[in-house]
C-alpha cells in the first residue's frame with residue numbers, strides 16, 4: 001500500500017511537572033519535527049492517468065496549516081499546571097497560545113493528541129485518507145513514534161469533544177471553560 005509521508009517543523013516550549021523528569025520541570029523549548037504517514041481508506045490501483053492517491057497539496061493543507069498557525073511557538077502545558085491560571089489572569093489573550101494537555105505535555109502525549117487531531121481533519125476532508133502512523137522528533141536524539149488507535153492509549157475519562165477531537169484550529173478548551 002502507498003503511504004504519503006509529510007514532515008513539518010515547529011518550535012515549542014513546555015515543562016513537565018509530574019515529577020518523572022526534574023530537569024524538564026522548568027519551561028524550555030525544542031525545535032521539533034512531526035512526520036505523519038497517510039494511507040488510503042480504500043486502497044486502489046493507480047488509474048494510469050493522474051496516478052495519485054491524493055494530491056500532496058490537498059492531503060497536507062489543513063494539517064500543515066494547523067501546525068504552522070496554532071502549534072508553532074505554542075507553550076505546551078499540563079491542564080493542572082498553575083501557570084495556566086497565571087496566564088488566564090494576567091495575559092488572557094496569550095492564553096489562547098497555550099496547547100493544553102491532560103497531564104504532562106510529553107512527546108508521547110503529543111503524538112496521541114496530534115494523531116487524533118489529524119484524524120479529525122482527514123475525516124472532515126472526506127475520509128479519503130487516514131493517519132497510519134506519526135513520529136515526533138523532540139530533539140535530534142529523541143523521537144516518539146505511534147501507530148494504532150490513540151484512544152486506546154490516552155488516559156481514560158477524557159472529554160469526547162476536547163480540542164484534539166475537533167477539526168478546527170483549537171489547541172485548548174480554555175474558551176469553553178471560561
Ligand SMILES: Nc1nc2c(c(=O)[nH]1)N=C([C@H](O)[C@H](O)COP(=O)(O)OP(=O)(O)OP(=O)(O)O)CN2
Nearest residue numbers: 016021023024028105106107108138139140141142
Ligand atoms: N518518555 C519521555 N521522556 C522524556 C520526555 C518525553 O517527552 N518523553 N521529555 C523530556 C524533556 O522534554 C527533555 O527536554 C528532553 O529529553 P533529553 O533526554 O534531556 O533530551 P536531550 O536531547 O538533551 O538528550 P541527549 O541524550 O543529551 O541527546 C525528558 N524525558
